[in-house]
Amino acid sequence: MAAKGKTYKRASGEMIEVVEELVMKYHDRLLDCNIEVLLVYAAKDKYGEPKGPAITLRGKAAYACVRATTLEERVAGRGDAIIWVDGDDCGDWPDSRLRAIMDHELTHLEIVENSKTGMPENDDLGRPKVQSQRSRSVN
Ligand SMILES: [Zn+2]
Numbered sequence: 001m002a003a004k005g006k007t008y009k010r011a012s013g014e015m016i017e018v019v020e021e022l023v024m025k026y027h028d029r030l031l032d033c034n035i036e037v038l039l040v041y042a043a044k045d046k047y048g049e050p051k052g053p054a055i056t057l058r059g060k061a062a063y064a065c066v067r068a069t070t071l072e073e074r075v076a077g078r079g080d081a082i083i084w085v086d087g088d089d090c091g092d093w094p095d096s097r098l099r100a101i102m103d104h105e106l107t108h109l110e111i112v113e114n115s116k117t118g119m120p121e122n123d124d125l126g127r128p129k130v131q132s133q134r135s136r137s138v139n
Pocket residue numbers: 104105108134135136137138139
């Protein structure tokens with residue numbers, strides 16, 4: 001087996017449904033956002049062993065991370081935000097853990113509002129402007 005760098009896969013429909021359900025229940029400010037979910041697999045050595053965590057956040061391994069996309073990424077066809085999930089690990093997570101992790105990631109996403117009107121701002125494509133807030137916890 002050849003060593004390889006990190007690899008990525010689109011999340012299953014099931015995982016997307018979990019995110020959509022959480023948005024509807026607890027994060028309805030994000031209802032108009034298209035949130036992509038990608039699985040990230042750690043870089044592997046020639047023996048197929050991970051060379052490090054799939055996802056690191058400020059130097060620490062994390063189950064998942066999230067950020068809003070840039071206008072350029074949106075123009076190129078990406079979603080309004082991307083959640084990356086540890087693809088090597090998430091297969092072992094009970095549903096409750098997956099939900100807790102996704103729910104946590106969604107708390108980082110905020111809709112940008114006009115400071116005068118309080119109305120959501122749109123970007124150049126007419127899509128909601130989203131910003132990602134830094135985590136105060138480890139993941
Ligand atoms: Zn966080």
